[in-house]
Amino acid sequence: MLGSVALAVVAAASSVLASPLDLIKRTSPGTGTNNGFFYSFWTDGQGSVNYNNGDRGSYDVTWSNVNNFVAGKGWNPGATRVISYNGTWNGASVNSYLSIYGWTRNPLIEYYIVEAFGTYNPSTGATKLGTIVSDGGTYDIYRTQRVNQPSIEGTSTFYQFWSVRQQHRVGGTVTVGNHFNAWTQSGLTLGSHDYQIVATEGYQSSGSAKIEVSEGGSGDGGSTTPPPTGGGGSGGCSIAKYGQCGGQGFTGCTTCASGSTFWSS
Numbered sequence: 259m260l261g262s263v264a265l266a267v268v269a270a271a272s273s274v275l276a277s278p279l280d281l282i283k284r285t286s287p288g289t290g291t292n293n294g295f296f297y298s299f300w301t302d303g304q305g306s307v308n309y310n311n312g313d314r315g316s317y318d319v320t321w322s323n324v325n326n327f328v329a330g331k332g333w334n335p336g337a338t339r340v341i342s343y344n345g346t347w348n349g350a351s352v353n354s355y356l357s358i359y360g361w362t363r364n365p366l367i368e369y370y371i372v373e374a375f376g377t378y379n380p381s382t383g384a385t386k387l388g389t390i391v392s393d394g395g396t397y398d399i400y401r402t403q404r405v406n407q408p409s410i411e412g413t414s415t416f417y418q419f420w421s422v423r424q425q426h427r428v429g430g431t432v433t434v435g436n437h438f439n440a441w442t443q444s445g446l447t448l449g450s451h452d453y454q455i456v457a458t459e460g461y462q463s464s465g466s467a468k469i470e471v472s473e474g475g476s477g478d479g480g481s482t483t484p485p486p487t488g489g490g491g492s493g494g495c496s497i498a499k500y501g502q503c504g505g506q507g508f509t510g511c512t513t514c515a516s517g518s519t520f521w522s523s
Contacts, residue, residue, distance in 0.1 A: 285309050289334075289453070295471065296334040298455055301327035302408070307460075315471035316345075322464045328359065328457050331471050336360040336454025338435030342475035343456045345468045347428045352463035353378045358432050359457035361410045362449035368409065369419040369448070371397070371437050374426035376463070381422050390421060390440040393431050393478055397421035399444050410452055419446050431475035 289298045292311040299309045305324030311317050317331045333339070347356045358371035372380060384400040391397075400420040406413055421437045438448060458467040 285311050292331070295331045296453055296455065297329075297331045298453055298457075299327075299329040300408075301329075305464075312470075316469065317471075318466070318468040319458050320466040321460045324460050324463065326459075326461050328459045330359065330455035330457035330469065332358075332360075332453065332455030332457075333473070334453040336362070336434075336451035338438055339454075339473055340475050341432045341434060341456065342430070342472045343432075343469055344429035345470050347374060347458065347465075347467040347469070349376045349458070349460065349463070349465040349467065350374065350426075352376045352465050353461045354463055354465050355380060355457075355459040356428060356467070356469075357457055357459070358434060358437075358454065359459070360454035361452040363411070363452055364449040365447065366409060366411055366414055366416040367419055367448055368404070368416060369441075370421070371432055371434065372420065372422045373430070373432070374423070374428055376465075378461070379422065381420055384420070387444040387446070388440065390436060392433055392436040392440075395423050395425045395427070397423050397437070397440075399440060399446075401444075401446055417446075419448070433478060436478075 285292075285297070285299055287299050287301050289296070291297070293314050295315045297311055297317065299307075301307045302325050304326075306322045307319065307324055307327045307329070308321075309317065309319045309329045311331065315331050317329070319329050321327060332341070341358060347354070349356065354376045355370070355372055356374045358373070360369050361367065362369070370380065381398060381400040381402075384402045387399045387401060389396055389398055398421070400422065402418045402420065403415070404418060405415045407415075409416055419441050421440070434454070441448065456469055456471045458469065
């Protein structure tokens, strides 16, 4: 009896296992290198995510009923490089992002240059700090904060910097340095670069993507529009009378309206 039960269990298990080819192709969560590129695959473990590293800078990912995952291919460390990418992204009708994604340390910053998003705009509820025109599109600049959330340094509190493209696209060239410069002009300071990838992210959704990444392309110089009067950041903004425009630990706009007198307690 014991032997026959054991055989039955093995047979049942084998009927639900993927083929050996699928098992070889799938990449486990983590980071590493593949065909000269760095890759990162993170998931909170809920739902199903199948991520594969392909030839050169390509990858494909399919996700089902996930809570949250981020995966993609690029470089380590990040830099002010020009990045080109193309492919397919079946995330426009669900909660998903396609972005240049990376981290810095000291300070710990998670950043996104969002090329396309689905049913949820990741900047919802954030204060707009300005805009940047780069690579044929206009991006809105934001900063948000995550409190006690997963990061490359474990559970931490950190800021997120965002450039969110108004005209969605899946394929093109991103001049990363333009965004870094625009963030600096808006009072947002990056640290020492960790990794930088072209990432697909899904949140409480199902979808798929197949993306190929490369370095170089016809990037442009970009131009930055200051944030509106009274907005956060520096970069040409000004604060109306009786508003805060300085002080210890203040990270918003530091230009006081004309005729104001600085006062401190």
